[in-house]
Amino acid sequence: MKRAQVLPASDPESIRLAAEIIRSGGLVAFPTETVYGLGANALDPEAVAKIFEAKQRPSFDPLIVHIATRAALDLLVQKTGTVDRRLMDAFWPGPLTIVLPKRDNVPDIVTAGLSTVAIRMPAHPVAQALIVKAGVPIAAPSANPFGYVSPTCAQHVLDGLGDRVDLILDGGSCPIGVESTIVSVSESSLELLRPGSVTLAELRDIMGTSVRAAAGTTIIAPGQLPRHYATKTPVTILRAPGARPAIQARERAGLLAMSAPGQEYEMFCAIEVLSSSGDLREIARNVFAALRRLDALGLNRLYAEPCDEQGLGLAIMDRLRRCAVSTQ
Numbered sequence: 001m002k003r004a005q006v007l008p009a010s011d012p013e014s015i016r017l018a019a020e021i022i023r024s025g026g027l028v029a030f031p032t033e034t035v036y037g038l039g040a041n042a043l044d045p046e047a048v049a050k051i052f053e054a055k056q057r058p059s060f061d062p063l064i065v066h067i068a069t070r071a072a073l074d075l076l077v078q079k080t081g082t083v084d085r086r087l088m089d090a091f092w093p094g095p096l097t098i099v100l101p102k103r104d105n106v107p108d109i110v111t112a113g114l115s116t117v118a119i120r121m122p123a124h125p126v127a128q129a130l131i132v133k134a135g136v137p138i139a140a141p142s143a144n145p146f147g148y149v150s151p152t153c154a155q156h157v158l159d160g161l162g163d164r165v166d167l168i169l170d171g172g173s174c175p176i177g178v179e180s181t182i183v184s185v186s187e188s189s190l191e192l193l194r195p196g197s198v199t200l201a202e203l204r205d206i207m208g209t210s211v212r213a214a215a216g217t218t219i220i221a222p223g224q225l226p227r228h229y230a231t232k233t234p235v236t237i238l239r240a241p242g243a244r245p246a247i248q249a250r251e252r253a254g255l256l257a258m259s260a261p262g263q264e265y266e267m268f269c270a271i272e273v274l275s276s277s278g279d280l281r282e283i284a285r286n287v288f289a290a291l292r293r294l295d296a297l298g299l300n301r302l303y304a305e306p307c308d309e310q311g312l313g314l315a316i317m318d319r320l321r322r323c324a325v326s327t328q
């Protein structure tokens with residue numbers, strides 16, 4: 001079985017090699033500011049098919065296409081509206097994905113047959129350099145087996161897909177740690193398809209009040225499956241931070257704590273504190289890696305404290321809920 005090469009992203013030679021692999025139809029995992037992506041040439045249906053195969057991702061779940069310049073939009077989308085452009089001015093490059101009407105150049109496999117394509121311009125210098133050097137837009141979902149926790153460092157990619165990707169560019173840990181916000185614009189209103197690191201408040205600042213999103217409800221979009229981000233260990237979300245779960249005798253439990261616990265917890269075999277001060281940015285940055293560490297301990301159950309569903313907290317709780325639903 002082949003084993004992926006892991007190369008330092010800081011070496012221009014690694015970027016050159018990665019770009020060559022993308023251009024010749026291979027798969028490269030690369031860091032973005034959100035999570036690591038599993039990239040292929042978005043204009044090559046056979047290369048994109050390898051992403052679905054490697055991840056075991058169902059073909060009805062569309063991919064996000066990553067670009068480095070606005071000029072690349074001409075190749076991919078029929079048109080952009082004034083609201084779309086206002087969002088791009090405000091948030092690109094950055095963790096906002098915008099759904100736009102696609103052109104015929106975009107293969108159906110990328111969009112799961114939809115007439116729209118999801119586009120993002122990542123801000124991470126390695127992602128930017130790779131897209132520029134490859135000279136093609138890069139389709140990339142998170143670089144993990146379908147349904148599992150997203151990867152936020154090169155080792156996570158190696159653990160999950162090490163035998164299914166040609167090259168992993170190691171650019172250290174992802175600075176944000178949760179996926180991009182996905183929106184679609186219709187008429188002049190904005191619909192939130194997935195909460196992410198661009199917050200509702202930030203979108204409202206740009207848009208006025210016309211952002212449609214019911215906090216905490218399941219967002220219906222193709223591929224936005226409720227079962228996702230699943231650990232092997234079942235996860236239960238606690239009623240409130242600091243709540244003490246009724247743990248069965250002999251149950252070996254772990255705790256995912258949002259901030260430093262204010263009490264002694266003798267009932268947990270392991271505790272991961274996401275941020276000693278409860279800072280949402282730090283929590284977002286750490287949540288997937290902490291879930292993976294707890295999941296590796298072979299415990300019977302993980303208990304996760306909830307955080308306030310404001311700002312980044314909406315995206316964090318969205319991921320934790322999907323994890324909990326998927327593991328019951």
Ligand code: AMP
Pocket residue numbers: 061062063064099111114116117118140141142179182193194221222223224
């Ligand atoms: P990820 O697996 O994190 O890259 O997420 C990709 C997600 O983007 C999919 O699961 C969809 O929910 C969403 N998406 C991609 N393309 C579209 C589209 N054309 N319309 C609506 N949502 C989309």
Ligand code: MG
Pocket residue numbers: 141142150
């Ligand atoms: Mg994913």
